[in-house]
Amino acid sequence: MEEGATVRNVSVKRIAKFFLWLFAAIVGLIVVLVMLVSVADIIRWHGLRRGFLDEPGMKVFPAPQSDSSVAPAQGITTITQSGCSIALPWPNVTVIQGYLAKLPDGRGTTFADPATTIDEAGIHREAYGDSTFQANYDYLAAQLNFSPAELTELPWGRTHEQQLSLAIGKSSMTLAPKPEHIYSIILDTVRGFQFGDANRADRFVELRMFDPKDRQFRIRIFPGASHMPWTQPEINFIIHSMRCDDATYSAARQAWDSKLHGHR
Numbered sequence: 001m002e003e004g005a006t007v008r009n010v011s012v013k014r015i016a017k018f019f020l021w022l023f024a025a026i027v028g029l030i031v032v033l034v035m036l037v038s039v040a041d042i043i044r045w046h047g048l049r050r051g052f053l054d055e056p057g058m059k060v061f062p063a064p065q066s067d068s069s070v071a072p073a074q075g076i077t078t079i080t081q082s083g084c085s086i087a088l089p090w091p092n093v094t095v096i097q098g099y100l101a102k103l104p105d106g107r108g109t110t111f112a113d114p115a116t117t118i119d120e121a122g123i124h125r126e127a128y129g130d131s132t133f134q135a136n137y138d139y140l141a142a143q144l145n146f147s148p149a150e151l152t153e154l155p156w157g158r159t160h161e162q163q164l165s166l167a168i169g170k171s172s173m174t175l176a177p178k179p180e181h182i183y184s185i186i187l188d189t190v191r192g193f194q195f196g197d198a199n200r201a202d203r204f205v206e207l208r209m210f211d212p213k214d215r216q217f218r219i220r221i222f223p224g225a226s227h228m229p230w231t232q233p234e235i236n237f238i239i240h241s242m243r244c245d246d247a248t249y250s251a252a253r254q255a256w257d258s259k260l261h262g263h264r
Helices: 003-052 118-127 136-144 158-174 231-239 246-262
Strands: 077-081 084-088 094-096 101-102 107-111 181-185 192-196 206-209 214-221
Touching: 077 107, 084 231, 107 136, 118 136, 118 158, 136 158, 136 192, 136 206, 136 246, 192 214, 206 231, 214 231
Parallel strands: none
Antiparallel strands: 077 084, 094 101, 101 107, 107 214, 181 192, 192 206, 206 214
């Protein structure tokens, strides 16, 4: 009788040791996996730093544009895209295919169709389920004001993925040979950002401005073969002139959206 009890006790101890060993093995495996994931995240993070987070352009942030003066118009040339228009303060400007303007002195500007711009804030909301950015202006401002210091090594999660998307967006706009300076501009009813300095004959200037209904005006200004720079008052004239006809724009935007959905 005692011998049988002893055998049962030994069996119970063996089973207990087995389950204790199994539990320890599972815990050890989890710890190893967590360590491997952590190491992978650290490697990934350092790879991102080497790739673009340590680039000088990531440390460039928008600064207010101090010059708000507007150049006097020598004449008016208007460019219109999908009901949205900009005006240039010169006569005798050659407009090519509705979006490219060539000035008599060799300078030029391009005006992207506002109805075909990407709803980046909407894409962000859909991808991350985050309603922080309701306007594309706010989303662009968050990208340009993003600091690599906000992206820590660990833990890696959904918030970091969103931060990384902002960092990538900023990187695409600030890496060399892109403009070294970014200016925040608010004139009349439009607000946005100017990439690059006026009075530079060797660089282009890009505007990304938004009207009160968040319609985006993307304009690229370049010196051309004449190497004659633009002035800030001339650029401000263009910004002041930005207008949109609601009905024409809405119809163009609807047609563009239908075209995009038809290609999906």
